[in-house]
Amino acid sequence: MEAKGKKKITATIIVIGLVFISTILNRFSSRKYVSYKENRRSLFKFVLPEEIRFKQRFIAGDRDAEYIIGMIKIEGEITGHYEKYHSKSISDIVKSALEKFKQDEKVKGIIIQINTPGGEIIEVEKIYEKIKEVKKTKPVIAVLENIATSGGYYCAVGANRIISHPLTITGNIGAIIVLYNVKELFEKKLGINVIIMKSGKHKDIASPFRIIDSEERRILQNLVDQAGKRFLNVVIENRKISEDKIKIISDGRIFTGTEAREIGLIDELGTLQKAIDILKELTKEKKLKVIEYYYRPNIFEILGIYQSEKFFISKISKIQNTPILKYLWIPEI
Secondary structure, three states: OHHHHHHHHHHHHHHHHHHHHHHHHHHHHOOOOOOHHHHHHHHHHHHOOOOOOOEEEEEEEOOOOOEEEEEEEEEOOEOOOOOOOOOOOHHHHHHHHHHHHHHOOOEEEEEEEEEEOEEEHHHHHHHHHHHHHHOOOOOEEEEEEEEEEOHHHHHHHOOOEEEEOOOOEEEOOOOEOOOOOOHHHHHHHOOOOOOOOOOOOOOOOOOOOOOOOHHHHHHHHHHHHHHHHHHHHHHHHHHOOOHHHHHHHOOOOEEEHHHHHHHOOOOEEOOHHHHHHHHHHHHOOOOEEEEEEEOOOOHHHHHOEEOOOEEHHHHOOOOOOOOOOEEEOOOOO
């Protein structure tokens, strides 16, 4: 009987889904004056809107408070790639939430919870720049969770204040590029020889099918050094790090929250409640409620439909095959 009940529920859900989809299709197809192509585009915009629609949930504070502390989380590696099962990247989501907080008059302050080892330098810097923009009008507090290294810390530097748990792992200031080499695997194990025709000596620099030479190492190291120097300068500028501490933070080492506080990388030790107390003080509001904005894919994204006319299946979690400069802590592969 129980199995039959489950089958009945499943069948009902399928029927409801088909009716819903059919209703939407009929809604658009009934508009005779619109071309088929416009109908299809309108349909996809309806089920997969370009604007990110956030869900909200109460986290802490005074439930009956009129004014809000907006909260957004940065979790996992920061990339510009579409996340698994949906078509929004981490940087897209964070920037969109920050813009909504900026425009909402009810939002008096912002908390960014950071739990990430970092990520791609361009995406990290996009978030950092957005934080810098928003804090001109509303105070932003970064709260470092279990790990906020490299690009995760880079994002935090853009905030008005940085709060960290005493045992948070942070720091790892610098850049990295990871290369893979499969030459011996292909040739000795699989018997495959890769032949590359190129227009210039370094056209295939960082190719996984051959060993890089010393000149190419210098070229790539120069890229990493430039990115690392940029990161270090951002930290020194924003955190006012003293000369005697620069050497300590510039070699890429990691720190606990307590160590980071002593160096000047963070402002105070604490957790979410500490951030709430600081925002109450900065905004002079005695009652505030923390509302988290978070994004969840709708059923169409989960099923794999992506944007206007393409299926999302080909976009799901591809292994990056091109070396990318990253502000990322990679203790192991």
